[in-house]
Amino acid sequence: MTQITPQPGIMDIALYEGGQSHVEGVSDILKLSSNENPFGPSPKAKQAIADAVSEVHRYPNTDHAPLRQAIGEVHGLDPERIICGVGSDEILQFLCQAYAGPGDEVLHTEHGFAMYRILGLAVGATPVEVPERERVTDVDALLAACTENTKLVFIANPNNPTGTMIGGNEMARLADGIPEGAILVLDGAYAEFVDGYDGGVSLVDARDNVIMTRTFSKLYGLGGLRIGWGYGPRHIIDVLKRIRQPFNLSEIQMAAAIAAIKDRDYAARCLAENARMRVWLSEQLAALGIPSDTSLANFVLARFADTQEAKAVDAHLKSRGVIVRQVAGYGLPNCLRITVGDETGCQRVIDGIRSFQESRA
C-alpha cells in the first residue's frame, strides 16, 4: 500500500469533460457544444498572433500592462484593478486558492458552471450546491445556504448552461446579504452578449466583497488561446497577483487579446449575428414543440419531453455531424445546450431535429 496520497478533496474531483468535437465515421462536423464564436476571432487578432510568433524565444511581459490598459480603455476600468489569467478559469482558481480551504464552503447554484465545484474541491473546500428556481439563480436560496464557513459564492450571470440571468437589484441584495468575509464572484463569461449590461462593474465598484471575471473565449473567439481576466477591489486583486505565476500569459495570448478587444466593429457584428440567430433558433425550436428559456447568451437550452428523447435527439444530430451538448451533469438530463452557430449552422440543427421528429412520426 502506497503512503503517497493527495490532499483531501482531490480524489473527489470528476474530470471536466469538454465539448466533443469528433464523431466516428462522420465528416463535415458542426461543433456547437462549447459556446464558441462560429466566426472565429477577429482577423486582426489572427494577424497579431502571426506577428508575435517571431518573439517566442523571449519571456513574456510579466505585468500584462498593455493588455490591462486595452481592457481598461474598452470597459472604462482602472487597469490597476484588473488581473489577467489563463482563461477566466484561472482567475476562479486563484480565488479558491487564496480564499478557501478545508472546512470552508464554496457556493454554486444547482445548474452552475462545473468548474466551481472542481476548483473548490481542488483546494480542499466543500462545494455546496444551491437550488435554482425554474432554472434561474435564486438569491433567497443562496442567502439561506450561507453559513459562517462560506467563503466564496459563484454566480454566472447569464448562467451556463441555462442562459438565464438575474437583475442588478437581486445581485446587490446577494452581495449585501452574504456573510462578512465572503466574496461574491460574478462570472461574466457571457456578459458581452447582454445588451447594456456592465457585467457587474457597478456592483464591484460599490463594494469591497465582489469581483467580476470575464473571458476572451466566447464573444472574442479565442477559446483555444486561453485568456481571461478579473476586475475587483484593490485588496482582492493584490492578493490574487501574489499567487499568479509571473509568466502565465504568453505574448501571443496577450497580443491576440489586445487586437481582439480593440476591434469593436468585429465584436459588434458577431453580437448582432448572435442575437439574430438566437431568436431564430429558439423560435424554430418552439415551432417544433421544443421549449427553451429566453437565452441572454450565445446558446439555447432546448428542453425535451424526457431524458430518453434528449439522448435520442443528440444521437440523431451526431449521426448528421451536428454536435450539441448533453447537460445531464448539470442536473438537466432532458435538455440539450445548443451553441448559436451561423445561419447555415442553425439551419442544420433545425433540419436535424425535424428529421428526428419525422423518423418518429
Ligand SMILES: *Cc1c(COP(=O)(O)O)cnc(C)c1O
Ligand atoms: C466558458 C466559461 C468560462 C470560462 O472560460 P475560460 O475559457 O476559462 O475563460 C467561465 N465560466 C462560464 C460560465 C463559462 O461558460
